[in-house]
Amino acid sequence: MEYLAHILVMVCLYGILATSFNLLIGFGGIFALAHATFYASGAYAAGILATKLGIGFPLTLLAGTVVTAAIGLLVAFPAMRVGSHYLVVITLALQAITIDVLMNSKPLTGGPDGIPGIPPVSLFGTALTSPVSFLPLAAVMAALCCAVAWRLGASPFGRSLRAMRENEAAAQAVGKNLVRMKLVVFAMSAGLASVAGTLVAHYIAFVNPESFTIEETILILAMVILGGMGNLWGSLAGAAILVLLPEGLKFVHVPGDIADMVRQVIYGVVLIVILRLRPEGLFPETVFRTSTGAARSSVPANGPPTGALERASGTPGEVVVSATSLSKHFGGIQAVKDLTIDLKRGEIVGLIGPNGAGKTTAFNLLSGFLRPTGGTILYRGRDVTKxxxxxxxxxxxxxxFQDLKLFTKLTVVENILVSLPAQPGDRPLDVYFRPGLVRRADRENVARALEIASFVGLLAKADETAANLSYAEEKLLVIARLLATGADVLLLDEPLSGLDTVTVERICGVIRDLARANKAVCIIEHNLEVIRGVCDEIVFIDEGRVLTKGPPDTLMRDRELAERYFG
Amino acid sequence: MDLLIQLTLNGLFNGAHFALLAMGFALIFGTTGVVHFAYGPVYAVGAYAIWALAVLVGLPFWAAVLLGVALTAALGVGCYLFIYRPFEISGSPPFVVLVASLGLFIVMKNLIGIVFGTGVKTVDSVAYDVHFVGNAFFTTVQLGQVAAALLVGCGIALFLRASRYGKAIRAMADNREMATVIGIDTTRLSILVFALGSAVSAVAGSLVLLRDGLNPNMGFGAVFVAFVAVIVGGVGSLRGAVIAAFLLAFVQSLGMWQIPTEWQNTIVFVVLFGFLLARPSGIVRRA
Structure with a gap:
């Protein structure tokens, strides 16, 4: 009985660790392999506070969570600067430093010997010393932690996290503040992991560095991957399986001194086999997708176009964006020099020029993806250059973006949803403390996203993942996402390249509708027929400078231009 | 003053060791893009194989090294063919391969422990001299590390620059897709770099066997130092990796002048942190 209860306690603790790790890597796509550090921080905080200062359980939990969340914020900083392999190395290094600190700060951590004699949790006058008595507490805490993680993962914020995981640049381009999101997810993930640490410290009554090594992080990683990244239930299952598996092995006769190593070998093999057979894990992330269910039936299959388009205020013809003498150089290469361009309400400007002329760089400057070396950008008189x-x-x-940058593993409607502005569900505090507001807002947003999907003709595909779309549908989704941002200045980078004439006509129609809705539109395009058909003005760029501008018909008769570009 | 000389010497010899490890890792990682964490245990297995051949089988040390290096190369190729390549073929994202390599790391590390036990393994049959500079000293084995690093470094540089395969490897490291387009057999090259890289690590392993002895955990520090050196040096640059390896060794060694020994690793990692944040593209930037 005690043995069984002990195993269940361990399942609860690893369940907390795996779900919290999943928030970070499965949802956020942030490969920070230092989870055992957060686990250790919770455990040592409890150990030190309880043995040195005589502070008891609920307070140790609170203190551990706060301290660890703060450590999580610190780790988030390198995660902002570097990604992929670099982040893996940095965080593994951090993991190694953690062990160094635990081993060498003897007065505080007890060094290699750890901290023995941590008092047990006392609840209602009883000390929870046996596994059976501890199990209810572990189960409740695990349920709480999972609920907290689940709430975040299933909220619009969780959706934004998954979008960030799929494509960081695109998430920024639809208005997501990645810095804030990363800080939040790191703090949450770390804070939750520390709960498991505090519990284990009181439960085992002893902490030492050996429990928090890189192998521990990899074990938790294996649980997450086994269960399925982006699926929190899966992480619980993964934790249960990888805790039970070695216990089962105890019935097979393995000499004591190598039992632990045999267990490790099995983890490793299981990890590799799962990655080979089911790289998505046992449970794919589908359950976390946004359901369109009821909202879907209320949207007309081909809604009135104006329903999806809010008319922008202001008088047509008014200059909304005014960029003056923009320049950008990369090292010695001048990509854009002295570029001046105005975008007006209700007008469509075509940006043309040979490859490498600086068109996309101009977009990157206007949209804040690159900081110009010189010049200013005014949006309705406000300086937005920096x-x-x-x-x-x-x-x-x-x-x-020219290369679309869709959120591939999100559904069509989620791609659009993520892009809608000012969502209460994107604010973690509201997610937890104003659930009603978040739910109402999200219901409205789903309806709105479906309207937009219907407007571009993607309603039938609303619940498909973006990965399953045809090229033409992908291009339509790009437009839908752009619409959803609610911006009144829209920059479209080659929205029509590589499409059949039917889709080109459809997208041209949408672009005209945008202008009619009083938005300022700028497109980069190579197809001159299309340019002539939709644009009110053409700006011709070459070698980073505006060569000439004017109405399409006049410009296309220009001889110099004809030679340089059309020749 | 004697201490400073000793620490500088240690930095130099350790740097040579790190440089060997970094070159092997750079060849593999730079060319194939596989974050080969199991490089650490492969190196450890190589060193254990040499120990087993020399001590258990009783081969002369030089023969054990030759055979051990060949075995390690084969093991490296095995990792690629049986673990990484199936993932490559199925088009897995890089993180999947990375996690698989972590799995492989754990498996091999613990297998070493199971097969050879966790005690330290040393070779007593090879005698070497101790040389003095004032009160500071170094051994012939440490000289061997510098010589090996020099020889291997020059050999690899020459190979990459002058031979057909070397040029193909550089092309593949630069742009794998283009390399495939112009008809370079990337699978064959991957096998080649896994063989070469692992062999280089075994050379380092043979000398560490003489210098410090072996333990099952030795792989972690090795792949870590190699990885850090490659990233600090700038991915894709062998020269950068070597410079960074020496830099790391000197920082680690000279840091001990003022900072207690047990913080040695932390010093290195803090340098790595600072470096990556300040200059993510490494010492030698790729054009």
Whole structure:
């Protein structure tokens, strides 16, 4: 009985660790392999506070969570600067430093000997010393932690995290503040992991560095991957399986001194086999997708176009964006020099020029993805030159990418949903403390996203993942996402390249509708027929400079231009 | 003053050891893009194989090294063919391969422990001299590390620059897709770099066997130092990796002048932190 209860306690603790780790890597796509550090921080905080200061259980939990969340914020900083392999190395290094610190700060941590004699948790006058008495507490805490993680994962914020995981640049381009999101997810993930640490410290009554090595992080990682990244239930299952598996092995006769190593070998093999057979894990992330269910039936299959388009205020023809003498050089290469361009309400400007002329660089400058070396960008008189991409979107200027950058594993409707502005569900505090507001807002947003999907003709595909779309549908989704941002200045980078004539016509129609809705539109395009058909003005760029501008018909008769570009 | 000389010497010899490890890892990682964490245990297995051949089988040490290096190369190729390549073929994202390599790392590390036990393994049959500079000293084995690093370094540089395979490897490291387009057999090259890289690590392993002896955990520090050196040096640059390896060794060694020994690793990692944050592209930037 005690043995069984002990195993269940361990399942609870690893369940907390695996779900919290999943928030970070499965949802956020942040490969920070230092989870055992957060686990250790909770455990040592409890150990030190309880043995040195005589502080008891609920307080040790609170203190551990706060301290560890703060450590999580610190780890988040390198995660902002570097990604992929670099982040893996940095965090593994951090993990190694943790062990060094635990081993060498003897007065505080007891060094290799650890901290013995941590008092047990006392609840209602009884000390929870046996596994059976501890199990209810472990189960309740695990349920609480999972609920907290689940709430975040299933909220619009969780959706934004998954979008960030799929494509960071695109998430910024639809107005997400990645810095804030990363800080939040690190603090949450670390704080939750520390709960398991505090519990284990009181439960085992002893902590030492050996329990928090890199192998521990890899074990938790294996649980997450086994269960399925992005599926929190899966992490619980993964934790249960990898805790039970070695216990089962105890019935097979293995000499004591190598039992632990045999267990490790099995983890490793299980990990590799799962990655081979089911790289998505046992449970794929589908359950966390947004369901469109009831909202879907209320949307007309081909809604009135104006329903999806809010008319922008202001008088047509008014200059909304005015960029003056923009320049950008990379090292010695001048990509853009002295570029001046105005975008007006209700007008479509075509940006043309040979490959490498600086068109996309111009978009990157206007949308805040690159900081210009010189010049200013005014949006309705406000200087937006130094704003970050998500701030530029919030101001009212959004862009698309030539290489689409869809959120591949999100559904069509989620791609659009993520892009809608000012969602209460994107604010973690509201997610927890104003659930009603978040739920109402999200219901409205789903309806709105479906309207937009219907407007571009993707309603039938609303619940498909973006990965399952045809190229033409992908291009339509790009437009839908751009629309959803609610920006009134839209920069479209080659929205029509590589499409059949039917889709080109459809997208041209949408672009005209945008202008009619009083938005300022700028497109990069190579197809001159299309340019002539939709644009009110053409700006011709070559070698980073504006060579000439004017109405399409006049410009296309220009001889010099004809030679340089059309020749 | 004697202490400073000793620490500088230690930095130099350790740097040579790190440089060997870094070159092997750089060849593999730079060319194939596989974050080969199991490089550490492969190196450890190589060193254990040499120990087993020399001590258990009783081969002369030089023969044990030759055979051990060949075995390690084969093991490296095995890792690629049986673990990484199936993932490559099924088009798995890089993180999946990375996690698989962590799995492989754990498996091999613990297998070493199971097969050879966790005690330290040393070779007593090879005698070497101790040389003095004032009160500071170094051994012939440490000289061997520098010589090996020099020889291997020059050999690899020459190979990459002058031979057909070397040029193909550089092309693949630069742009794998283009390399495939112009008809370079990337699978064959991957096998080649896994063989070469692992062999280089075994050379380092043979000398560490003489210098410090072996334990099952030796792989972690090795792949870590190699990885850090490659990233600090700038991915894709062998020269950068070597410079970074020496830099790490000197920082680690000279840091001990003022900071207690047990913080040695922390010093290195703090340098890595600072470096990556300040200059993520490494010492030698790729054009």
């Amino acid at each position: 704003l970050k991409p998500h701030e530029v979107v919030a101001a009212g200027l959004a862009r698309s």
